[in-house]
Amino acid sequence: KNEVEQSPQNLTAQEGEFITINCSYSVGISALHWLQQHPGGGIVSLFMLSSGKKKHGRLIATINIQEKHSSLHITASHPRDSAVYICAVIGSGGGADGLTFGKGTHLIIQP
Amino acid sequence: EAGVAQSPRYKIIEKRQSVAFWCNPISGHATLYWYQQILGQGPKLLIQFQNNGVVDDSQLPKDRFSAERLKGVDSTLKIQPAKLEDSAVYLCASSLQAGQGNIQYFGAGTRLSVL
Numbered sequence: 001k002n003e004v005e006q007s008p009q010n011l012t013a014q015e016g017e018f019i020t021i022n023c024s025y026s027v028g029i030s031a032l033h034w035l036q037q038h039p040g041g042g043i044v045s046l047f048m049l050s051s052g053k054k055k056h057g058r059l060i061a062t063i064n065i066q067e068k069h070s071s072l073h074i075t076a077s078h079p080r081d082s083a084v085y086i087c088a089v090i091g092s093g094g095g096a097d098g099l100t101f102g103k104g105t106h107l108i109i110q111p
Numbered sequence: 112e113a114g115v116a117q118s119p120r121y122k123i124i125e126k127r128q129s130v131a132f133w134c135n136p137i138s139g140h141a142t143l144y145w146y147q148q149i150l151g152q153g154p155k156l157l158i159q160f161q162n163n164g165v166v167d168d169s170q171l172p173k174d175r176f177s178a179e180r181l182k183g184v185d186s187t188l189k190i191q192p193a194k195l196e197d198s199a200v201y202l203c204a205s206s207l208q209a210g211q212g213n214i215q216y217f218g219a220g221t222r223l224s225v226l
Contacts, residue, residue: 004153033215042115042219043154043202086153098144098167099215101153 002027006087006102014110019074021105023087026068033099034061034072035086043086046072077109113137115218117203123224129191132221136184136205142166144215145178145188146202154202160186161208190223198225 003026013019023032034046047054047061049070054061058077063070074081084106088099116135124130136143141162146154157176158168162183171178175194180186190197200220206213 035217043204043217045214045216048214088153098156098159099146099154101146101155103151103153 002029002089002091002100004087004089004100004102006085006105008105009103010106010108012108012110013077015078017077017109019077019081019107019109021072021085021087021107023070023072023102024068025087025089025100027091028068029065029089029091031090032063032070033088033090034070035088037084037086037104039083046085074107079109079111082108115203115205115216117201117218117221119221120219121222121224123226124193125226126195127192129189130193130223131187131189132201132203132223134186134188134203134218136186136203137216139207140205140216141183141208142206142213143180143186144204144206145186146204148200148202148220149196150199157188157201193223193225195225198223 005024007022031050033048035043036046037043049063058075060073084104086104087102118133143160145157147157148154157171158178159166160180163180176190178188200222202220203218204215206215
């Protein structure tokens, strides 16, 4: 069973700061997701990656398969980025591919 | 493109009562997932369907939880009888197919409170 750990659990920063959220997992995976969840809202998929780096607007996600570690970066953070960011992985065993989630990082960006 | 639809958005019941949730995935998506998210935790997979067949239900408490996807489209998740610890948000997600290359799209969830 894969254990997914995220850090920090809570993060408060000022508008414009560079944000980094980390995710580590214990067992080999086939893919890793970064998801965003707003209070009372559903979950939105930000990235899915299995190697290297992806960029979308001010968001950047990287993964190091050997180190079993991924990071999500937000550049020029804005109050609307305030949300819970969740790391989730799909195991490499094939067949079922339900996600195993971390507990999430609660991000607050203050104006 | 319409997203994953879930209903109801909120449900309050007393323990030992029964409750059912409904999910309509994105049109054409063969794979459907039900997740349970307890407050302060990440979601946990309950069951995964591929069309109308079950791929994984290893974490579904089968003594009280059941789910079906009879025609391979809509799905219902039932709890009978409910316990206090079932209070959670129940999320439905769908993807085009199973497999690492497919993004899962989530519904808004059903928030269940068991009193």
